[in-house]
Amino acid sequence: MPTETTIAQEYLAIVDEIDGRLRLPKVSQVWLPRLRDTARKSGEFGAVILADGSVGLMFVLLDDTLRAIGDRRSSADWVGMDPVELARGFREPDPAAKALGLGAINAIGQHVIKASGFAVDTETNSLGSFDPRPEDRFGMVGFFPPLVRRLREQSVDLTVIELKKELVQQSPGFRVTLDPEALAHCNRILCTSTMLLNDSIDSILRHCGHAEEVAIIGPGAGFLPDALFARGVDTVGGHQVVDVEGFIARCEGEKKWGDTSRKYCFHRRSYPGYEALLDNLG
Numbered sequence: 001m002p003t004e005t006t007i008a009q010e011y012l013a014i015v016d017e018i019d020g021r022l023r024l025p026k027v028s029q030v031w032l033p034r035l036r037d038t039a040r041k042s043g044e045f046g047a048v049i050l051a052d053g054s055v056g057l058m059f060v061l062l063d064d065t066l067r068a069i070g071d072r073r074s075s076a077d078w079v080g081m082d083p084v085e086l087a088r089g090f091r092e093p094d095p096a097a098k099a100l101g102l103g104a105i106n107a108i109g110q111h112v113i114k115a116s117g118f119a120v121d122t123e124t125n126s127l128g129s130f131d132p133r134p135e136d137r138f139g140m141v142g143f144f145p146p147l148v149r150r151l152r153e154q155s156v157d158l159t160v161i162e163l164k165k166e167l168v169q170q171s172p173g174f175r176v177t178l179d180p181e182a183l184a185h186c187n188r189i190l191c192t193s194t195m196l197l198n199d200s201i202d203s204i205l206r207h208c209g210h211a212e213e214v215a216i217i218g219p220g221a222g223f224l225p226d227a228l229f230a231r232g233v234d235t236v237g238g239h240q241v242v243d244v245e246g247f248i249a250r251c252e253g254e255k256k257w258g259d260t261s262r263k264y265c266f267h268r269r270s271y272p273g274y275e276a277l278l279d280n281l282g
Contacts, residue, residue, distance in 0.1 A: 046060045137186045
């Protein structure tokens with residue numbers, strides 16, 4: 001029986017095809033938040049920035065990822081690197097290589113979106129679209145505090161899948177569990193893009209095929225959505241940095257990103273596929 005292709009493998013295959021179709025800009029910077037001790041939390045996201053201003057965001061607080069990336073190279077060592085080389089780390093077990101790899105894949109995706117002129121949906125609020133109905137049973141992979149509060153205030157049945165044993169709990173209509181099989185009774189499922197970094201995404205999506213709505217959102221979801229749409233995901237929501245200098249300045253000042261970035265969504269029903277985007281490049 002053939003081995004199932006993983007999402008990591010599919011994304012690297014897409015990156016290789018993109019690389020064969022156009023000349024990708026080199027890496028101009030890898031920006032990392034300041035490393036804090038445990039008394040003060042470090043920023044959650046770093047960025048792989050390409051020479052054309054395309055920015056791929058990456059979550060850097062899994063395990064010791066932030067420190068490990070900082071120890072790997074000085075900031076000047078990233079300049080001029082081929083983003084495809086950096087992207088290949090996404091298939092590695094090493095968390096630092098995986099985070100940098102996803103950042104590079106996101107940056108490449110943002111470059112294709114921008115170069116092809118594809119109009120992403122910036123009007124849909126990916127969280128706001130999860131307005132509950134009385135019959136809904138919500139599943140959540142990762143914790144989205146604003147939505148959790150809203151759903152609990154409305155007494156909506158909610159199941160949260162977590163990796164940390166200390167967060168497990170259960171009360172009427174609300175449970176936090178380590179078992180992804182609990183998603184079987186959920187008809188609407190919202191997942192954090194961090195799943196792509198903790199090796200859980202392939203397993204989680206196998207438990208979501210029955211759901212009428214599945215969304216993956218987060219700043220780290222800057223990639224082209226083809227591999228996820230092929231597995232039944234309906235919406236992918238990410239962040240697009242529109243003012244690189246302002247974005248870095250806000251990050252350095254530990255301020256909210258504000259209008260230096262914008263949220264957007266891809267929808268399976270209207271997304272033409274990465275091949276069509278590449279065809280628009282001429």
